[in-house]
Amino acid sequence: MRCFAPRSRSGRPKDPAKHDAIVAAAVHLFSQHPFDVVTMEAVATQARVSKMTVYSHFSDKESLFETIVSSISDRMVAAFAAEGREGLSLRDRLQATGVAFLSILLRPDVMGLSQMLPTALRGRQALTLRFYDAGPGRVKAALAGLIDDAAKQGEIAIDDPILAAEDLFSLWEGGLRAENGCGLIGPITDAMIAQRVRRGTGVFLRAYAPETPSPGKLIPSAAPAAPASGSTRIARSD
Amino acid sequence: MRCFAPRSRSGRPKDPAKHDAIVAAAVHLFSQHPFDVVTMEAVATQARVSKMTVYSHFSDKESLFETIVSSISDRMVAAFAAEGREGLSLRDRLQATGVAFLSILLRPDVMGLSQMLPTALRGRQALTLRFYDAGPGRVKAALAGLIDDAAKQGEIAIDDPILAAEDLFSLWEGGLRAENGCGLIGPITDAMIAQRVRRGTGVFLRAYAPETPSPGKLIPSAAPAAPASGSTRIARSD
DNA sequence: CATATACGAGACTCGATAGTCTAGGAAAAC
DNA sequence: GTTTTCCTAGACTATCGAGTCTCGTATATG
Numbered sequence: 315m316r317c318f319a320p321r322s323r324s325g326r327p328k329d330p331a332k333h334d335a336i337v338a339a340a341v342h343l344f345s346q347h348p349f350d351v352v353t354m355e356a357v358a359t360q361a362r363v364s365k366m367t368v369y370s371h372f373s374d375k376e377s378l379f380e381t382i383v384s385s386i387s388d389r390m391v392a393a394f395a396a397e398g399r400e401g402l403s404l405r406d407r408l409q410a411t412g413v414a415f416l417s418i419l420l421r422p423d424v425m426g427l428s429q430m431l432p433t434a435l436r437g438r439q440a441l442t443l444r445f446y447d448a449g450p451g452r453v454k455a456a457l458a459g460l461i462d463d464a465a466k467q468g469e470i471a472i473d474d475p476i477l478a479a480e481d482l483f484s485l486w487e488g489g490l491r492a493e494n495g496c497g498l499i500g501p502i503t504d505a506m507i508a509q510r511v512r513r514g515t516g517v518f519l520r521a522y523a524p525e526t527p528s529p530g531k532l533i534p535s536a537a538p539a540a541p542a543s544g545s546t547r548i549a550r551s552d
Numbered sequence: 553m554r555c556f557a558p559r560s561r562s563g564r565p566k567d568p569a570k571h572d573a574i575v576a577a578a579v580h581l582f583s584q585h586p587f588d589v590v591t592m593e594a595v596a597t598q599a600r601v602s603k604m605t606v607y608s609h610f611s612d613k614e615s616l617f618e619t620i621v622s623s624i625s626d627r628m629v630a631a632f633a634a635e636g637r638e639g640l641s642l643r644d645r646l647q648a649t650g651v652a653f654l655s656i657l658l659r660p661d662v663m664g665l666s667q668m669l670p671t672a673l674r675g676r677q678a679l680t681l682r683f684y685d686a687g688p689g690r691v692k693a694a695l696a697g698l699i700d701d702a703a704k705q706g707e708i709a710i711d712d713p714i715l716a717a718e719d720l721f722s723l724w725e726g727g728l729r730a731e732n733g734c735g736l737i738g739p740i741t742d743a744m745i746a747q748r749v750r751r752g753t754g755v756f757l758r759a760y761a762p763e764t765p766s767p768g769k770l771i772p773s774a775a776p777a778a779p780a781s782g783s784t785r786i787a788r789s790d
Numbered sequence: 791c792a793t794a795t796a797c798g799a800g801a802c803t804c805g806a807t808a809g810t811c812t813a814g815g816a817a818a819a820c
Numbered sequence: 821g822t823t824t825t826c827c828t829a830g831a832c833t834a835t836c837g838a839g840t841c842t843c844g845t846a847t848a849t850g
Binding site: 346347348349350351426429430431432433434436439442443445446450454477480481483484485487488489492493495496497498513514517518520521522 | 584585586587588589664667668669670671672674677680681683684688692715718719721722723725726727730731733734735736751752755756758759760
Protein backbone atom coordinates (compact mmCIF):
# COMPACT_ATOMS: atom_id res chain seq x y z
CA MET A 315 0.00 0.00 0.00
CA ARG A 316 2.62 2.50 1.06
CA CYS A 317 5.60 2.15 -1.25
CA PHE A 318 8.10 3.99 0.87
CA ALA A 319 10.51 4.70 -1.92
CA PRO A 320 9.18 7.66 -3.84
CA ARG A 321 12.83 8.62 -3.49
CA SER A 322 14.50 11.80 -4.63
CA ARG A 323 11.62 13.78 -3.24
CA SER A 324 13.10 17.06 -2.26
CA GLY A 325 12.13 18.97 0.81
CA ARG A 326 11.67 17.71 4.32
CA PRO A 327 10.72 14.02 4.40
CA LYS A 328 7.87 12.74 6.50
CA ASP A 329 8.92 11.60 9.90
CA PRO A 330 8.19 7.88 10.15
CA ALA A 331 8.05 8.22 13.91
CA LYS A 332 4.95 10.37 13.54
CA HIS A 333 3.40 7.73 11.35
CA ASP A 334 4.06 5.09 13.95
CA ALA A 335 2.82 7.29 16.75
CA ILE A 336 -0.42 7.84 14.89
CA VAL A 337 -0.86 4.15 14.24
CA ALA A 338 -0.11 3.33 17.86
CA ALA A 339 -2.58 5.89 19.09
CA ALA A 340 -5.23 4.66 16.69
CA VAL A 341 -4.69 1.05 17.70
CA HIS A 342 -5.07 2.04 21.30
CA LEU A 343 -8.24 4.00 20.75
CA PHE A 344 -9.95 1.83 18.15
CA SER A 345 -9.42 -1.28 20.22
CA GLN A 346 -11.06 0.37 23.19
CA HIS A 347 -13.96 2.33 21.71
CA PRO A 348 -16.29 1.81 18.80
CA PHE A 349 -15.40 3.36 15.47
CA ASP A 350 -17.69 6.35 15.64
CA VAL A 351 -16.67 7.27 19.13
CA VAL A 352 -13.02 7.63 18.23
CA THR A 353 -12.44 11.13 16.90
CA MET A 354 -9.60 12.16 14.70
CA GLU A 355 -8.83 14.85 17.20
CA ALA A 356 -8.43 12.23 19.89
CA VAL A 357 -6.09 10.22 17.70
CA ALA A 358 -4.04 13.32 16.98
CA THR A 359 -3.89 14.32 20.62
CA GLN A 360 -2.97 10.82 21.76
CA ALA A 361 -0.24 10.70 19.13
CA ARG A 362 0.97 14.15 20.20
CA VAL A 363 0.54 15.35 16.67
CA SER A 364 -1.67 17.89 14.96
CA LYS A 365 -4.82 16.83 13.19
CA MET A 366 -3.41 18.00 9.89
CA THR A 367 -0.49 15.64 10.30
CA VAL A 368 -2.89 12.78 10.75
CA TYR A 369 -4.63 13.74 7.54
CA SER A 370 -1.30 14.08 5.76
CA HIS A 371 -0.55 10.45 6.56
CA PHE A 372 -4.05 9.04 6.12
CA SER A 373 -6.53 10.43 3.69
CA ASP A 374 -9.51 9.86 5.96
CA LYS A 375 -10.76 8.05 9.02
CA GLU A 376 -11.62 4.88 7.19
CA SER A 377 -8.22 4.49 5.64
CA LEU A 378 -6.66 5.01 9.04
CA PHE A 379 -8.91 2.31 10.44
CA GLU A 380 -8.01 -0.06 7.65
CA THR A 381 -4.35 0.51 8.32
CA ILE A 382 -4.93 -0.35 11.96
CA VAL A 383 -6.67 -3.59 11.10
CA SER A 384 -3.93 -4.50 8.70
CA SER A 385 -1.31 -3.58 11.24
CA ILE A 386 -2.76 -5.82 13.90
CA SER A 387 -3.32 -8.59 11.37
CA ASP A 388 0.33 -8.41 10.38
CA ARG A 389 1.37 -8.48 13.98
CA MET A 390 -0.72 -11.59 14.54
CA VAL A 391 0.78 -13.32 11.54
CA ALA A 392 4.27 -12.43 12.70
CA ALA A 393 3.62 -13.71 16.18
CA PHE A 394 2.42 -17.00 14.78
CA ALA A 395 5.56 -17.51 12.77
CA ALA A 396 8.14 -18.71 15.29
CA GLU A 397 8.05 -22.49 15.48
CA GLY A 398 10.74 -24.95 16.42
CA ARG A 399 8.62 -27.45 18.26
CA GLU A 400 9.91 -30.37 16.22
CA GLY A 401 11.24 -32.70 18.82
CA LEU A 402 8.36 -32.34 21.23
CA SER A 403 5.64 -34.80 22.05
CA LEU A 404 2.22 -34.30 20.57
CA ARG A 405 0.90 -32.95 23.85
CA ASP A 406 3.74 -30.50 24.22
CA ARG A 407 3.48 -29.42 20.62
CA LEU A 408 -0.21 -28.71 21.01
CA GLN A 409 0.31 -26.90 24.26
CA ALA A 410 3.04 -24.70 22.87
CA THR A 411 0.79 -23.84 19.96
CA GLY A 412 -2.13 -23.14 22.23
CA VAL A 413 -0.19 -20.84 24.49
CA ALA A 414 1.16 -18.92 21.52
CA PHE A 415 -2.29 -18.50 20.02
CA LEU A 416 -4.11 -17.53 23.17
CA SER A 417 -1.38 -15.09 24.11
CA ILE A 418 -2.04 -13.25 20.90
CA LEU A 419 -5.79 -13.54 20.65
CA LEU A 420 -6.33 -12.40 24.20
CA ARG A 421 -4.18 -9.30 23.98
CA PRO A 422 -6.30 -6.24 24.68
CA ASP A 423 -5.89 -4.69 21.28
CA VAL A 424 -6.66 -7.88 19.41
CA MET A 425 -9.61 -8.60 21.70
CA GLY A 426 -10.94 -5.11 21.23
CA LEU A 427 -10.67 -5.14 17.48
CA SER A 428 -12.11 -8.60 17.08
CA GLN A 429 -15.08 -7.56 19.14
CA MET A 430 -15.68 -4.41 17.20
CA LEU A 431 -15.06 -5.70 13.71
CA PRO A 432 -18.24 -7.68 13.10
CA THR A 433 -20.47 -4.84 14.19
CA ALA A 434 -18.46 -1.99 12.78
CA LEU A 435 -17.78 -3.50 9.42
CA ARG A 436 -21.00 -4.03 7.62
CA GLY A 437 -19.89 -3.84 4.04
CA ARG A 438 -16.17 -3.78 4.65
CA GLN A 439 -16.29 -7.55 4.75
CA ALA A 440 -12.93 -7.89 3.04
CA LEU A 441 -11.21 -6.36 6.03
CA THR A 442 -13.04 -8.56 8.49
CA LEU A 443 -12.09 -11.58 6.47
CA ARG A 444 -8.46 -10.56 6.37
CA PHE A 445 -8.43 -10.12 10.11
CA TYR A 446 -10.07 -13.49 10.65
CA ASP A 447 -7.64 -15.20 8.33
CA ALA A 448 -4.70 -13.70 10.14
CA GLY A 449 -6.07 -14.80 13.50
CA PRO A 450 -8.46 -17.64 14.15
CA GLY A 451 -8.29 -18.81 10.56
CA ARG A 452 -4.58 -19.28 10.77
CA VAL A 453 -4.93 -21.07 14.06
CA LYS A 454 -7.40 -23.51 12.65
CA ALA A 455 -5.34 -24.23 9.58
CA ALA A 456 -2.17 -24.79 11.56
CA LEU A 457 -3.96 -26.92 14.10
CA ALA A 458 -5.65 -29.00 11.47
CA GLY A 459 -2.24 -29.72 9.96
CA LEU A 460 -0.75 -30.66 13.29
CA ILE A 461 -3.68 -32.87 14.13
CA ASP A 462 -3.71 -34.55 10.76
CA ASP A 463 -0.04 -35.42 11.10
CA ALA A 464 -0.60 -36.84 14.55
CA ALA A 465 -3.53 -38.87 13.27
CA LYS A 466 -1.41 -40.31 10.47
CA GLN A 467 1.13 -41.37 13.11
CA GLY A 468 -1.63 -43.06 15.05
CA GLU A 469 -1.17 -40.81 18.03
CA ILE A 470 -4.81 -39.82 17.99
CA ALA A 471 -7.93 -41.07 16.27
CA ILE A 472 -9.91 -38.39 14.52
CA ASP A 473 -12.61 -38.21 11.93
CA ASP A 474 -12.09 -34.78 10.40
CA PRO A 475 -8.97 -32.75 11.18
CA ILE A 476 -10.73 -29.44 10.63
CA LEU A 477 -13.54 -30.23 13.01
CA ALA A 478 -11.12 -31.64 15.53
CA ALA A 479 -9.06 -28.47 15.27
CA GLU A 480 -12.17 -26.46 15.99
CA ASP A 481 -12.83 -28.61 19.01
CA LEU A 482 -9.35 -28.09 20.37
CA PHE A 483 -9.43 -24.38 19.67
CA SER A 484 -12.76 -24.03 21.44
CA LEU A 485 -11.50 -25.98 24.41
CA TRP A 486 -8.49 -23.69 24.67
CA GLU A 487 -10.54 -20.57 24.51
CA GLY A 488 -13.19 -21.77 26.88
CA GLY A 489 -15.13 -18.88 28.22
CA LEU A 490 -12.09 -16.65 28.41
CA ARG A 491 -12.97 -14.38 25.54
CA ALA A 492 -16.60 -14.02 26.50
CA GLU A 493 -15.87 -13.35 30.13
CA ASN A 494 -13.03 -11.03 29.43
CA GLY A 495 -15.16 -9.18 26.93
CA CYS A 496 -17.86 -8.67 29.52
CA GLY A 497 -15.29 -7.45 31.99
CA LEU A 498 -16.06 -10.33 34.32
CA ILE A 499 -12.46 -11.14 34.93
CA GLY A 500 -9.47 -8.94 35.30
CA PRO A 501 -6.44 -8.85 33.08
CA ILE A 502 -5.48 -12.22 31.72
CA THR A 503 -2.19 -13.52 32.98
CA ASP A 504 0.21 -15.93 31.36
CA ALA A 505 -0.53 -18.36 34.13
CA MET A 506 -4.24 -18.34 33.32
CA ILE A 507 -3.48 -18.97 29.68
CA ALA A 508 -1.11 -21.80 30.46
CA GLN A 509 -3.65 -23.39 32.76
CA ARG A 510 -6.49 -23.19 30.28
CA VAL A 511 -4.33 -24.59 27.50
CA ARG A 512 -3.17 -27.48 29.66
CA ARG A 513 -6.70 -28.31 30.56
CA GLY A 514 -8.08 -27.97 27.06
CA THR A 515 -5.33 -30.06 25.57
CA GLY A 516 -5.91 -32.73 28.19
CA VAL A 517 -9.61 -32.93 27.45
CA PHE A 518 -8.93 -33.03 23.75
CA LEU A 519 -6.39 -35.81 23.95
CA ARG A 520 -8.66 -37.82 26.19
CA ALA A 521 -11.53 -37.52 23.73
CA TYR A 522 -9.41 -38.39 20.73
CA ALA A 523 -7.20 -41.03 22.24
CA PRO A 524 -6.65 -43.91 19.80
CA GLU A 525 -8.66 -47.00 20.62
CA THR A 526 -5.64 -49.19 21.23
CA PRO A 527 -2.31 -47.38 21.62
CA SER A 528 0.12 -50.08 20.60
CA PRO A 529 -0.32 -53.60 21.86
CA GLY A 530 -3.33 -55.70 21.35
CA LYS A 531 -5.71 -54.91 24.15
CA LEU A 532 -9.03 -56.59 24.27
CA ILE A 533 -11.33 -56.51 27.20
CA PRO A 534 -14.09 -58.94 26.52
CA SER A 535 -16.66 -57.98 29.04
CA ALA A 536 -17.02 -54.27 29.50
CA ALA A 537 -16.33 -51.23 27.42
CA PRO A 538 -12.67 -50.33 26.91
CA ALA A 539 -12.69 -46.96 28.56
CA ALA A 540 -12.76 -44.32 25.90
CA PRO A 541 -14.55 -45.24 22.71
CA ALA A 542 -16.74 -48.27 23.04
CA SER A 543 -19.23 -47.07 25.59
CA GLY A 544 -19.61 -43.94 23.54
CA SER A 545 -19.18 -45.36 20.08
CA THR A 546 -22.54 -47.04 20.04
CA ARG A 547 -23.84 -43.54 19.74
CA ILE A 548 -20.85 -41.80 18.26
CA ALA A 549 -21.52 -43.79 15.15
CA ARG A 550 -24.40 -41.53 14.29
CA SER A 551 -22.68 -38.32 15.27
CA ASP A 552 -21.21 -35.95 12.65
CA MET B 553 -38.89 0.14 35.82
CA ARG B 554 -42.19 0.96 34.23
CA CYS B 555 -44.90 0.53 36.81
CA PHE B 556 -47.82 0.37 34.44
CA ALA B 557 -50.44 1.19 37.02
CA PRO B 558 -50.52 4.96 37.49
CA ARG B 559 -54.19 4.11 37.21
CA SER B 560 -57.08 6.51 37.19
CA ARG B 561 -55.19 8.79 34.88
CA SER B 562 -57.85 10.55 32.87
CA GLY B 563 -57.55 11.22 29.18
CA ARG B 564 -56.29 8.95 26.45
CA PRO B 565 -53.90 6.28 27.71
CA LYS B 566 -50.63 5.46 26.03
CA ASP B 567 -50.93 2.78 23.43
CA PRO B 568 -48.90 -0.22 24.59
CA ALA B 569 -48.68 -1.35 20.98
CA LYS B 570 -46.59 1.71 20.21
CA HIS B 571 -44.30 0.87 23.06
CA ASP B 572 -43.81 -2.62 21.72
CA ALA B 573 -43.30 -1.38 18.20
CA ILE B 574 -40.59 0.96 19.40
CA VAL B 575 -38.87 -1.78 21.34
CA ALA B 576 -39.07 -4.13 18.39
CA ALA B 577 -37.65 -1.54 16.04
CA ALA B 578 -34.87 -0.71 18.46
CA VAL B 579 -34.00 -4.37 18.93
CA HIS B 580 -33.80 -4.77 15.21
CA LEU B 581 -31.61 -1.75 14.70
CA PHE B 582 -29.37 -1.99 17.75
CA SER B 583 -28.61 -5.62 17.08
CA GLN B 584 -27.53 -4.77 13.58
CA HIS B 585 -25.63 -1.50 13.92
CA PRO B 586 -23.42 0.03 16.58
CA PHE B 587 -25.01 2.29 19.14
CA ASP B 588 -23.95 5.60 17.65
CA VAL B 589 -25.03 4.68 14.17
CA VAL B 590 -28.61 4.03 15.19
CA THR B 591 -30.52 7.31 15.15
CA MET B 592 -33.67 7.99 17.07
CA GLU B 593 -35.25 9.04 13.79
CA ALA B 594 -34.49 5.64 12.36
CA VAL B 595 -36.05 3.93 15.37
CA ALA B 596 -39.15 6.10 15.05
CA THR B 597 -39.44 5.48 11.33
CA GLN B 598 -38.96 1.75 11.70
CA ALA B 599 -41.60 1.68 14.43
CA ARG B 600 -43.94 3.76 12.27
CA VAL B 601 -44.16 6.30 15.03
CA SER B 602 -43.14 9.89 15.41
CA LYS B 603 -39.94 10.84 17.13
CA MET B 604 -41.86 12.62 19.89
CA THR B 605 -43.65 9.40 20.69
CA VAL B 606 -40.36 7.66 21.13
CA TYR B 607 -39.26 10.35 23.54
CA SER B 608 -42.58 10.13 25.37
CA HIS B 609 -41.89 6.46 26.09
CA PHE B 610 -38.15 6.68 26.70
CA SER B 611 -36.47 9.69 28.16
CA ASP B 612 -33.38 9.38 25.99
CA LYS B 613 -31.39 7.11 23.74
CA GLU B 614 -29.53 5.42 26.54
CA SER B 615 -32.63 4.46 28.44
CA LEU B 616 -34.09 3.04 25.25
CA PHE B 617 -30.95 1.01 24.77
CA GLU B 618 -31.08 -0.27 28.32
CA THR B 619 -34.65 -1.35 27.81
CA ILE B 620 -33.60 -3.25 24.73
CA VAL B 621 -30.85 -5.10 26.56
CA SER B 622 -33.25 -5.95 29.35
CA SER B 623 -35.86 -7.07 26.89
CA ILE B 624 -33.54 -9.47 25.14
CA SER B 625 -32.21 -10.70 28.45
CA ASP B 626 -35.72 -11.48 29.58
CA ARG B 627 -36.46 -13.24 26.35
CA MET B 628 -33.38 -15.39 26.83
CA VAL B 629 -34.34 -16.29 30.36
CA ALA B 630 -37.83 -17.20 29.22
CA ALA B 631 -36.54 -19.36 26.41
CA PHE B 632 -34.34 -21.26 28.82
CA ALA B 633 -37.21 -22.09 31.10
CA ALA B 634 -39.00 -24.98 29.39
CA GLU B 635 -37.53 -28.22 30.61
CA GLY B 636 -39.06 -31.64 30.90
CA ARG B 637 -36.09 -33.75 29.96
CA GLU B 638 -36.38 -35.96 33.00
CA GLY B 639 -36.60 -39.41 31.57
CA LEU B 640 -33.87 -39.01 28.99
CA SER B 641 -30.40 -40.45 28.96
CA LEU B 642 -27.51 -38.22 29.90
CA ARG B 643 -26.53 -37.80 26.29
CA ASP B 644 -30.01 -36.90 25.20
CA ARG B 645 -30.46 -34.52 28.11
CA LEU B 646 -27.24 -32.74 27.22
CA GLN B 647 -28.15 -32.58 23.59
CA ALA B 648 -31.57 -31.16 24.24
CA THR B 649 -30.01 -28.53 26.46
CA GLY B 650 -27.37 -27.71 23.88
CA VAL B 651 -29.86 -27.30 21.09
CA ALA B 652 -32.01 -25.03 23.22
CA PHE B 653 -29.08 -22.87 24.18
CA LEU B 654 -27.49 -22.56 20.79
CA SER B 655 -30.84 -21.80 19.19
CA ILE B 656 -31.12 -18.78 21.42
CA LEU B 657 -27.54 -17.60 21.51
CA LEU B 658 -27.19 -17.75 17.75
CA ARG B 659 -30.31 -15.79 16.97
CA PRO B 660 -29.41 -12.68 15.00
CA ASP B 661 -30.59 -10.22 17.61
CA VAL B 662 -28.84 -11.98 20.47
CA MET B 663 -25.71 -12.37 18.38
CA GLY B 664 -25.73 -8.75 17.41
CA LEU B 665 -26.22 -7.45 20.91
CA SER B 666 -23.68 -9.75 22.46
CA GLN B 667 -21.15 -8.56 19.93
CA MET B 668 -21.87 -4.93 20.50
CA LEU B 669 -22.20 -4.94 24.26
CA PRO B 670 -18.58 -5.28 25.31
CA THR B 671 -17.44 -2.44 23.08
CA ALA B 672 -20.43 -0.21 23.48
CA LEU B 673 -20.74 -0.49 27.22
CA ARG B 674 -17.67 0.88 28.86
CA GLY B 675 -18.99 1.96 32.20
CA ARG B 676 -22.45 0.46 31.91
CA GLN B 677 -20.99 -2.76 33.22
CA ALA B 678 -24.10 -3.61 35.17
CA LEU B 679 -26.05 -4.02 31.96
CA THR B 680 -23.40 -6.16 30.36
CA LEU B 681 -23.35 -8.34 33.41
CA ARG B 682 -27.10 -8.73 33.41
CA PHE B 683 -27.03 -9.75 29.78
CA TYR B 684 -24.28 -12.25 30.41
CA ASP B 685 -26.08 -13.73 33.38
CA ALA B 686 -29.24 -14.18 31.37
CA GLY B 687 -27.33 -15.89 28.56
CA PRO B 688 -24.04 -17.71 28.82
CA GLY B 689 -24.03 -17.45 32.60
CA ARG B 690 -27.31 -19.27 32.87
CA VAL B 691 -26.13 -21.91 30.45
CA LYS B 692 -23.03 -22.55 32.48
CA ALA B 693 -24.90 -22.79 35.74
CA ALA B 694 -27.53 -25.16 34.34
CA LEU B 695 -24.91 -27.28 32.67
CA ALA B 696 -22.77 -27.47 35.75
CA GLY B 697 -25.78 -28.76 37.67
CA LEU B 698 -26.60 -31.34 35.04
CA ILE B 699 -23.01 -32.48 34.88
CA ASP B 700 -22.61 -32.64 38.61
CA ASP B 701 -25.67 -34.84 38.90
CA ALA B 702 -24.40 -37.15 36.20
CA ALA B 703 -21.04 -37.34 37.92
CA LYS B 704 -22.67 -38.30 41.19
CA GLN B 705 -24.44 -41.10 39.33
CA GLY B 706 -21.11 -42.27 37.97
CA GLU B 707 -22.16 -41.62 34.40
CA ILE B 708 -19.13 -39.44 33.82
CA ALA B 709 -15.91 -38.73 35.63
CA ILE B 710 -15.17 -35.06 36.13
CA ASP B 711 -12.92 -32.97 38.25
CA ASP B 712 -14.77 -29.66 38.43
CA PRO B 713 -18.36 -29.36 37.18
CA ILE B 714 -17.95 -25.70 36.33
CA LEU B 715 -14.89 -26.24 34.22
CA ALA B 716 -16.45 -29.26 32.58
CA ALA B 717 -19.52 -27.18 31.79
CA GLU B 718 -17.30 -24.61 30.14
CA ASP B 719 -15.71 -27.34 28.11
CA LEU B 720 -19.03 -28.64 26.91
CA PHE B 721 -20.33 -25.20 26.16
CA SER B 722 -17.22 -24.35 24.17
CA LEU B 723 -17.49 -27.58 22.24
CA TRP B 724 -21.08 -26.81 21.35
CA GLU B 725 -20.32 -23.35 20.20
CA GLY B 726 -17.25 -24.30 18.27
CA GLY B 727 -16.39 -21.62 15.80
CA LEU B 728 -20.01 -20.89 15.03
CA ARG B 729 -20.21 -17.57 16.76
CA ALA B 730 -16.90 -16.29 15.50
CA GLU B 731 -17.54 -17.36 11.93
CA ASN B 732 -21.07 -16.13 11.91
CA GLY B 733 -19.94 -12.84 13.37
CA CYS B 734 -17.41 -12.40 10.61
CA GLY B 735 -20.06 -13.19 8.04
CA LEU B 736 -18.14 -16.24 6.91
CA ILE B 737 -21.16 -18.46 6.92
CA GLY B 738 -24.71 -17.81 5.96
CA PRO B 739 -27.72 -18.01 8.19
CA ILE B 740 -27.50 -20.73 10.78
CA THR B 741 -29.99 -23.50 10.33
CA ASP B 742 -31.47 -25.83 12.90
CA ALA B 743 -29.71 -28.68 11.19
CA MET B 744 -26.34 -27.00 11.66
CA ILE B 745 -27.07 -26.46 15.32
CA ALA B 746 -28.20 -30.03 15.84
CA GLN B 747 -25.10 -31.33 14.12
CA ARG B 748 -22.74 -29.19 16.13
CA VAL B 749 -24.43 -30.15 19.37
CA ARG B 750 -24.29 -33.83 18.54
CA ARG B 751 -20.64 -33.60 17.76
CA GLY B 752 -19.75 -31.48 20.77
CA THR B 753 -21.65 -33.73 23.13
CA GLY B 754 -19.96 -36.77 21.66
CA VAL B 755 -16.50 -35.34 22.14
CA PHE B 756 -17.37 -34.30 25.66
CA LEU B 757 -18.71 -37.66 26.70
CA ARG B 758 -15.69 -39.39 25.22
CA ALA B 759 -13.34 -37.17 27.16
CA TYR B 760 -15.21 -37.55 30.41
CA ALA B 761 -16.18 -41.20 30.17
CA PRO B 762 -15.72 -42.91 33.53
CA GLU B 763 -12.47 -44.84 33.71
CA THR B 764 -13.99 -48.25 34.14
CA PRO B 765 -17.72 -48.64 33.73
CA SER B 766 -18.08 -51.73 35.88
CA PRO B 767 -15.31 -54.37 36.06
CA GLY B 768 -11.73 -53.86 37.08
CA LYS B 769 -9.40 -53.28 34.14
CA LEU B 770 -5.64 -53.00 34.39
CA ILE B 771 -3.29 -52.85 31.46
CA PRO B 772 0.27 -53.06 32.68
CA SER B 773 2.31 -52.25 29.63
CA ALA B 774 0.93 -49.47 27.52
CA ALA B 775 -1.26 -46.53 28.27
CA PRO B 776 -4.87 -47.31 29.17
CA ALA B 777 -6.38 -44.78 26.88
CA ALA B 778 -7.66 -42.06 29.12
CA PRO B 779 -5.75 -41.36 32.29
CA ALA B 780 -2.42 -43.09 32.58
CA SER B 781 -0.45 -41.92 29.59
CA GLY B 782 -1.73 -38.51 30.17
CA SER B 783 -1.46 -38.48 33.91
CA THR B 784 2.28 -38.22 33.82
CA ARG B 785 1.64 -34.74 32.57
CA ILE B 786 -1.92 -34.20 33.63
CA ALA B 787 -0.64 -34.47 37.14
CA ARG B 788 0.73 -31.00 36.84
CA SER B 789 -2.28 -29.66 35.06
CA ASP B 790 -4.98 -27.71 36.86
C1' DC C 791 21.39 29.86 0.54
C1' DA C 792 17.23 28.51 -2.01
C1' DT C 793 13.61 25.50 -2.32
C1' DA C 794 10.36 22.25 -1.20
C1' DT C 795 8.09 19.83 1.98
C1' DA C 796 6.56 18.55 6.83
C1' DC C 797 4.45 20.03 10.91
C1' DG C 798 1.63 22.81 14.37
C1' DA C 799 -2.21 25.73 15.86
C1' DG C 800 -6.36 27.21 15.17
C1' DA C 801 -10.17 28.96 12.53
C1' DC C 802 -13.52 27.39 9.38
C1' DT C 803 -17.37 24.82 6.60
C1' DC C 804 -20.67 21.48 6.45
C1' DG C 805 -23.51 17.79 7.61
C1' DA C 806 -25.69 14.97 10.96
C1' DT C 807 -28.09 14.00 15.19
C1' DA C 808 -29.98 14.41 20.09
C1' DG C 809 -33.36 16.53 22.07
C1' DT C 810 -37.09 20.42 22.34
C1' DC C 811 -41.11 22.94 21.06
C1' DT C 812 -45.50 23.94 18.86
C1' DA C 813 -49.86 23.39 16.76
C1' DG C 814 -53.49 20.61 15.37
C1' DG C 815 -55.94 16.43 15.30
C1' DA C 816 -57.41 11.81 17.44
C1' DA C 817 -59.02 9.03 20.94
C1' DA C 818 -60.02 7.62 25.38
C1' DA C 819 -62.09 8.75 30.16
C1' DC C 820 -65.67 10.99 32.70
C1' DG D 821 -69.91 16.72 25.18
C1' DT D 822 -66.03 18.07 27.69
C1' DT D 823 -61.64 17.25 29.24
C1' DT D 824 -57.43 15.29 29.23
C1' DT D 825 -53.93 13.06 27.31
C1' DC D 826 -51.83 10.89 23.24
C1' DC D 827 -49.87 11.22 18.81
C1' DT D 828 -48.09 13.34 14.55
C1' DA D 829 -45.53 16.37 11.51
C1' DG D 830 -42.33 19.42 11.09
C1' DA D 831 -39.58 23.33 12.47
C1' DC D 832 -35.97 24.48 15.55
C1' DT D 833 -31.53 24.67 18.58
C1' DA D 834 -27.27 23.20 20.08
C1' DT D 835 -23.57 20.25 19.70
C1' DC D 836 -20.13 17.57 17.79
C1' DG D 837 -17.12 15.70 14.46
C1' DA D 838 -15.00 15.07 9.62
C1' DG D 839 -12.41 17.20 6.65
C1' DT D 840 -10.33 21.80 4.69
C1' DC D 841 -7.65 25.99 4.66
C1' DT D 842 -4.13 29.24 6.06
C1' DC D 843 -0.16 30.90 7.96
C1' DG D 844 3.90 30.60 10.38
C1' DT D 845 7.80 27.68 11.36
C1' DA D 846 10.91 23.75 11.20
C1' DT D 847 13.81 20.81 8.60
C1' DA D 848 15.30 18.21 4.95
C1' DT D 849 17.78 18.18 -0.15
C1' DG D 850 20.77 20.31 -3.67
